[in-house]
Amino acid sequence: MGMPRMRLRHVEYLPFPRIRVAKPPPPDISYYTTQKNHLGTIGDDRLPRPLCRPTRSPRETNMKVTALITLAVDRYNYVKVETDEGITGVGELHPASGTGGTPFVPRAAVDYCSEYLVGKDPLHIEKHWQHMFRRQLFRGGADMMxxxxxxxxxxxxxxxxxxxxxxxxxxxxxxxxxxxxxTHLGGNSPEELAQQASARVEEGFTALRIYPFGDFGAADFEEGLGLERMSFSGMQNNAVERVAAVREAAGPDIDIMIDVVNRLTPAEAIGLGRALEPFNLYFFEDPIEPEN
Known part of the structure; x- marks a missing residue:
């Protein structure tokens, strides 16, 4: 047997009873109405008004950027910002693209930024950073940064x-x-690394960094150390020998770090990290590509 159907027959509005609340007394503004306004333009019977226009900050200057120049010194690159007051600033330009001392794309990015920055006050640093960052449609990546x-x-x-x-x-x-x-240790053999590690510890260093596959440049995976012909297992065994030699020469109380310069896949980086875990590494630098 089913339930009987109910129908709505009547809707009635019931007003909520009002609650009377005592009206609060007006605030005492006698202090303000009796004080002389600091502008001297309003009578004593009125509240002082804020300044209509902001005052000029004593830190503001008329200095302007006149040029952005890229400089190459040995293997390093810099940006020099010149001003019309003769004050210059220098910043290091990291070679995000290119090899060694030829970061072609970052230099082009500096030229791109100079189109905006020349003629501006160099002291408005945050404003300029935000403008350079946001004027790029796709943010420019590592080279622009x-x-x-x-x-x-x-x-x-x-x-x-x-x-x-x-x-x-x-x-x-x-x-x-x-x-x-x-300090960074050079050398392509465990013996060379061990010798350098002992010498650097004697000098007072408490942290040592190495390339676990040997000292290599951008083209060394194609030629030079033969890494292009070596299996990952062979590379990993080579790294273990080198790190073990440094640990033995430096002792247990020295921090050891490795840098593979973005050469590995995630799986390879994890495998290498596990193989070197017994040597208590302090950090593992740039294991994979930053875009990964």
Whole structure:
């Protein structure tokens, strides 16, 4: 037997009873109405008005960027930003593309940024960074960021010089008096690495970095060390021998790091990391391509 059907026959509105709340007394503004307005243009019986126009900051300048120049010094590249007041700033240009000392694409990116920056006040650093970043349709990738990083450093250099302050003071002041450094060991054999490790520890270094497959450049996977003919297992065994030699020479209390310069796939990087786990690595630098 089914349930009987119900039908709606009547809807009635029931007003909610009002609750009377005592009206609060008006605020006491006698203090404000008796004080002389700081502008001197409004009577004493009115509240002071804020400034209609902002005042000029004493930090603003008329200095303008006149040129962005890329410089190559040995294997390193820099951006020099010049101004009409003779103050210059320098920033390091990382070779995100190209090899060695020829970062062609980042240099082109610097030229692209100069179209915007020339004629601007170099002290407006954050404004310029945001504009250079957002004016790119697809953000430009690593090459554009390399150019922007160099320009950003150069602008901070200019700001510190113009204010007569070191840049670290502008960024919040010093945090420590010393910075721990590591050194990189060269050499293509475990024996060479062990010898260098002992010498660097004697000099006072507490952290050592190596290329676990040997010292190589951009073309070494095609020629040079024979890595193009070596299986991954062979490369991994080679890395284990080299890291083991450094650990034995340096001792258990020295930090050891490796850098493979983006040469591996994710699976290869994981395998190499597991093979080197007994040597207690401090860090594993650039295991895979940044785009992966």
């Amino acid at each position: 390399a150019a922007m990083g160099a320009i950003d450093i150069a602008l901070w250099d200019i700001k510190g010089k113009s204010l007569g302050k070191p840049v670290y003071e502008l960024l919040g002041g010093p945090v420590r008096e010393k910075v721990r450094l590591y």
